[in-house]
Amino acid sequence: MRPGTETELAELLQAARAPLAVRGGGTRGVALAGEGLETGGLSGVRLYEPGALTLVVGAGTPLAEVEALLAEKGQRLAFEPMDHRALLGTGGEPTIGGVVAANVSGPRRVQVGACRDHLLGVRFVSGAGEVVSNGGRVMKNVTGYDLVKLMAGSWGTLGVLTEVSLKVLARPQAEATLVRSGQGVAQAVTDMCRAMGTPYDVSGAGWAGGETRLRVEGLAGSVAYRAGALNAALGGGWDVVEGAESAALWQGLRDAAPFVGQPGAVWKLSVKPTEAPGLLGRLKAVGLDHEALLDWSGGLIWLRVPEEGDAGAAAIRAECATRGGHATLIRAGEALRARVPMFQPRPAPIARLEAGLRAKFDPRGLLNPGLMEGA
Numbered sequence: 513m514r515p516g517t518e519t520e521l522a523e524l525l526q527a528a529r530a531p532l533a534v535r536g537g538g539t540r541g542v543a544l545a546g547e548g549l550e551t552g553g554l555s556g557v558r559l560y561e562p563g564a565l566t567l568v569v570g571a572g573t574p575l576a577e578v579e580a581l582l583a584e585k586g587q588r589l590a591f592e593p594m595d596h597r598a599l600l601g602t603g604g605e606p607t608i609g610g611v612v613a614a615n616v617s618g619p620r621r622v623q624v625g626a627c628r629d630h631l632l633g634v635r636f637v638s639g640a641g642e643v644v645s646n647g648g649r650v651m652k653n654v655t656g657y658d659l660v661k662l663m664a665g666s667w668g669t670l671g672v673l674t675e676v677s678l679k680v681l682a683r684p685q686a687e688a689t690l691v692r693s694g695q696g697v698a699q700a701v702t703d704m705c706r707a708m709g710t711p712y713d714v715s716g717a718g719w720a721g722g723e724t725r726l727r728v729e730g731l732a733g734s735v736a737y738r739a740g741a742l743n744a745a746l747g748g749g750w751d752v753v754e755g756a757e758s759a760a761l762w763q764g765l766r767d768a769a770p771f772v773g774q775p776g777a778v779w780k781l782s783v784k785p786t787e788a789p790g791l792l793g794r795l796k797a798v799g800l801d802h803e804a805l806l807d808w809s810g811g812l813i814w815l816r817v818p819e820e821g822d823a824g825a826a827a828i829r830a831e832c833a834t835r836g837g838h839a840t841l842i843r844a845g846e847a848l849r850a851r852v853p854m855f856q857p858r859p860a861p862i863a864r865l866e867a868g869l870r871a872k873f874d875p876r877g878l879l880n881p882g883l884m885e886g887a
Contacts, residue, residue, distance in 0.1 A: 516553040518635065518643060518674045524549075525672070526641030531881045534668035536572060536610030541600035542667075543849060544880055551609050554674050562587060565680050566632065571609025571673035578608050582680055590681040591627045592618030592762075598772045600843055609673040615665035618766040619716040619727070622708060622808050628664030630679045636663060636671035639874025647677060662869070668880045670873040684729040688739040689716070689758040690750040692724045698789040700724040701810040703746055705785055708809050710745050712738040718765045719806040725761055726750075765807055768814045774803075777819045777844040779828055783837030785810035791831050800824050819845055825852045832856065855884060 513532075515521040525532075531546030538550075551572035559568035562585040569578060575593065582588050593616040595606060610616075612634070617626040624630075633647025646659035663670060695703070697719065704717040707726045716727030728738045743750045753761065764770070771778055783791060788810035795802055795815075800823075805814040817824050825841070825848070832839045838856035841849070858866065866884065870877070 513547065514550045514553045518554065518637065521554070521672060521674060522637045522641045522643050524641075525637055525639060525878070528641075528876075528878050530878075532878050534672055534880050536607030536613070537574065537604035539600070539602045539604045539606045540596050540610070540614065541602045541843065542854070542883065543846075545882055546878075546880075549672065551607060551672065551674075554609070555607075557581065558675060559677075565682075566677065567680050568633075568675065568677045569608055570675055571607065571612070571636075573608050575606040575608055575611060583683070586683050587680045588683045589630070589678070590620060590624045591616075591630055592620040592766060593627065594618055594766050594768075596767075596842075599768050599778065608676060608678075612664050612676050613666060613668050613673060619718060619762050619807050622717055622811075623713065623715040624681070626664075628661045631660045631664055631676065632679055633677035634660050634663050634673060635675040636673045638671040639876060639879045643674075644671065667883055669870055669884055670879070672879065684731070684735075686732040686735040686754070687715075687727060687729040687758050688735050688752055688754045689728075689761055690726040690739060690743055690746075690752055691761075692750050694722055695719070695724045696722070697792055697804070697806065697810075700806065701785055701788050704806075704809040706746060707742060710742060712742045712745070714742070716762055716765075717807075717809040718762075719810070720765055720770060725765070727758065727762060765805060768805060770805060771803070771814065771816045771843075774816060775819075776816045777824075777848055778842045779813075779815040779817065780840045780842050781813040781815055781828065781832055781837060782839075783811060783813065783832060783835050787835040787837065788813055791835060791837075794831050795827060798827050800827055815839075819848050822848075822851055829856055 513524060515524055532549040533544030533546040534549045536551050554572040555570040556573060557569050593611045596602065612627060612631065615627045635645045637643055663673065700719040703724055707714050707717055712728060714726055715729045718725045726742060728735050739752055788806060792804055800817060803816045828839050841852055841854050
């Protein structure tokens with residue numbers, strides 16, 4: 513099913529009697545139960561005011577189309593959404609609604625926040641077939657953030673997005689990345705956290721393959737000054753790459769490129785940055801072979817592990833829970849998917865709240881049923 517208007521979607525959901533698998537471009541490789549419900553017909557730009565830094569667009573609009581439109585005016589989506597296709601081996605085209613529904617946010621989150629922090633408003637159709645509008649369409653009318661932020665990261669389980677309003681930002685004139693090779697996780701996290709505590713407006717802090725990376729962006733003169741000052745603040749000796757070479761480093765980290773084509777399950781772990789070294793050390797101590805990439809100063813850990821057995825999954829989730837974090841299973845074979853839920857099990861009070869929200873917005877349990885099991 514591919515409704516072409518919000519009204520068609522509402523009528524479809526009102527008449528539905530069986531589960532529906534809601535998808536945008538189908539690029540995230542999530543196995544969903546039910547008849548397919550695609551949002552690609554709900555596309556197109558509704559409003560774009562470059563001077564007001566606001567964009568209103570249909571949820572089914574391809575992400576590439578949105579980015580091309582913004583680039584024409586020297587602007588961008590500041591939260592740097594990941595492209596999952598290479599990592600997951602999927603096709604299709606990512607949609608802006610899918611980005612919002614999964615709250616997809618890249619390396620720049622440490623500076624500008626997540627996707628949900630750039631949402632001004634949403635329109636969606638609930639599982640009961642009711643059209644809901646919340647928030648504003650321009651930055652001067654930013655009301656009702658509760659449902660706006662609730663929909664970001666709901667994975668289509670509360671309603672089907674039809675339109676999103678976003679704050680956009682100017683594309684910087686220049687960027688530079690400080691690089692230091694040969695660092696272990698502990699030293700990398702120390703340097704990344706120190707960098708984030710400086711006044712030099714770091715927009716990326718990551719580690720991959722023993723290489724620590726720190727990014728600054730803005731006007732060319734400012735970038736040159738801040739890169740030099742940050743280098744000095746960290747004791748000197750950092751290499752500096754600029755322009756397209758710098759951008760390629762962050763695109764690779766954003767998309768977990770070192771894991772593309774490599775065997776094993778891929779997990780996305782969220783913890784306090786300072787917990788990353790201890791967590792990875794503990795996994796090694798219990799015998800779990802792994803390869804790790806760090807983003808968000810260590811607050812995001814991409815982890816590649818063998819798929820055999822469930823002990824690894826249990827250890828990963830237990831260590832995250834102990835440290836107040838959570839682990840999401842991003843890539844896995846069918847056998848592991850059947851045994852291990854995608855999302856970290858929630859504490860009982862939070863699970864009850866989430867179940868109550870789903871019952872309110874989707875009382876018949878039609879939208880992506882089972883997707884949040886374990887969450």
